[in-house]
Amino acid sequence: MTYCINPHCPKPVDAVNANNLICRNCGSEILLQGRYRVLKQLGQGGFGNTFEVDECGKTKVLKVLTENNPKAIELFQQEAKVLSQLNGAGIPKVEPDGYFTVLPKNSSVPLHCLAMEKIEGVNLEQWMEFRNYQRLSEAQALNWLKQLVEILALVHAHQYFHRDIKPQNIMLRQNGQLVLIDFGAVRQVTTTILAGNSHTRIISQGYSPPEQQNGYSVQQSDFFALGRTFIFLLTGKEPQDKEIYDPLTNELHWRKSALNLSALLADLIDHLMAPTANHRPQNTQVILQKLNEIEKALQMPRILWQQTAIQSTNGFKSVASSSSVATVSVGGAKSVNASSSQTHKSQKLSQVLIGLGLGCFAVVIAAINQPNTKNPVSVSPVENVPVAIPSPVTQIPEIPLTTNSQPTISPST
Ligand SMILES: Nc1ncnc2c1ncn2[C@@H]1O[C@H](COP(=O)(O)OP(=O)(O)O)[C@@H](O)[C@H]1O
Numbered sequence: 001m002t003y004c005i006n007p008h009c010p011k012p013v014d015a016v017n018a019n020n021l022i023c024r025n026c027g028s029e030i031l032l033q034g035r036y037r038v039l040k041q042l043g044q045g046g047f048g049n050t051f052e053v054d055e056c057g058k059t060k061v062l063k064v065l066t067e068n069n070p071k072a073i074e075l076f077q078q079e080a081k082v083l084s085q086l087n088g089a090g091i092p093k094v095e096p097d098g099y100f101t102v103l104p105k106n107s108s109v110p111l112h113c114l115a116m117e118k119i120e121g122v123n124l125e126q127w128m129e130f131r132n133y134q135r136l137s138e139a140q141a142l143n144w145l146k147q148l149v150e151i152l153a154l155v156h157a158h159q160y161f162h163r164d165i166k167p168q169n170i171m172l173r174q175n176g177q178l179v180l181i182d183f184g185a186v187r188q189v190t191t192t193i194l195a196g197n198s199h200t201r202i203i204s205q206g207y208s209p210p211e212q213q214n215g216y217s218v219q220q221s222d223f224f225a226l227g228r229t230f231i232f233l234l235t236g237k238e239p240q241d242k243e244i245y246d247p248l249t250n251e252l253h254w255r256k257s258a259l260n261l262s263a264l265l266a267d268l269i270d271h272l273m274a275p276t277a278n279h280r281p282q283n284t285q286v287i288l289q290k291l292n293e294i295e296k297a298l299q300m301p302r303i304l305w306q307q308t309a310i311q312s313t314n315g316f317k318s319v320a321s322s323s324s325v326a327t328v329s330v331g332g333a334k335s336v337n338a339s340s341s342q343t344h345k346s347q348k349l350s351q352v353l354i355g356l357g358l359g360c361f362a363v364v365i366a367a368i369n370q371p372n373t374k375n376p377v378s379v380s381p382v383e384n385v386p387v388a389i390p391s392p393v394t395q396i397p398e399i400p401l402t403t404n405s406q407p408t409i410s411p412s413t
């Protein structure tokens with residue numbers, strides 16, 4: 001299929017144009033710049049249209065600006081400049097000559113065009129739709145959050161901020177790499193902005209932070225939108241969905257709708273979305289550091305990181321931690337970087353756990369030797385360590401660890 005991008009073409013989609021250089025319906029150039037043949041439309045946004053194009057056998061994406069006011073043109077040219085400057089797998093590649101203009105037949109208004117690498121994959125809104133809004137697991141959320149913060153680190157290091165992070169503007173490559181797209185709202189951090197002058201408003205409902213709705217944005221505005229993006233991914237609900245958003249208090253009660261999320265990650269996401277920019281993480285390095293800490297903590301038995309999460313004092317109430325029940329896989333403990341008092345508590349706890357584990361193990365061995373035992377016991381194929389499976393019949397002993405949490409160890413014997 002060949003597509004004519006002249007907005008006044010009477011028949012933009014016309015198969016007979018397939019090998020033409022000029023559109024037979026309006027007389028406009030159809031092989032743009034002598035090398036791009038527009039194949040089909042991918043999207044239609046507020047400021048422009050997105051197409052798939054062929055460049056000498058290579059598939060690319062072409063964005064065409066439909067607005068013609070100077071501000072829109074400036075932002076579009078900015079997108080071209082930023083994308084050609086930033087280099088990384090998480091950002092679509094734009095060649096230095098990727099930006100050009102086309103003048104349709106009998107028109108004095110040029111069309112601004114930007115050719116870029118085509119990301120083979122779907123955007124995260126489409127991805128969620130395809131999986132019927134099934135919520136993201138914690139492990140995948142950690143991986144994706146890290147990828148996106150690393151991409152933002154690159155953008156921010158060049159003194160830009162994206163200003164329009166949301167699921168439709170993030171794509172997933174087939175190899176699992178996320179790509180941030182749509183730099184049409186990107187803004188350079190200039191002294192005027194730092195001095196606090198307001199600038200163009202770009203708002204995506206539910207994703208843009210309060211300061212952006214008031215006409216201001218800073219690099220921390222991207223963190224807010226990133227947090228909101230994870231609310232969507234972790235709950236399967238848009239941030240303004242009444243099931244999680246209370247318009248009376250302007251609060252999001254999202255944790256109850258997420259799947260088995262640790263309080264550590266939930267707290268970080270709330271931190272990203274703090275109502276005022278000065279209460280969000282200062283920069284991408286701070287977030288990456290926190291993500292590393294969370295990853296390490298989550299390698300502990302679940303019972304330990306829950307305690308660590310409850311002890312964390314970043315000022316955000318943890319809904320998730322109070323409601324979940326700990327399960328323990330005996331023998332999975334790994335060393336953790338923690339404060340000395342935490343380490344001491346952890347060591348004591350580990351001793352208790354090891355003791356219990358050995359106790360369980362002894363009972364398991366005894367149970368194996370008993371004929372007709374009703375309680376199931378499985379052996380972990382990886383570590384060859386017995387794993388206790390909760391029995392609906394057996395009374396579960398409770399071990400209180402903190403005043404806030406009531407974790408239970410549920411051995412099967
Ligand atoms: N480089 C690209 N590769 C593949 N698909 C893209 C690319 N850029 C945009 N798209 C698709 O087109 C849609 C619209 O593009 P986008 O740049 O977000 O423009 P806008 O939101 O202003 O219409 C995206 O959500 C995505 O699905």
Ligand SMILES: [Mg+2]
Nearest residue numbers: 045168169182
């Ligand atoms: Mg977009």
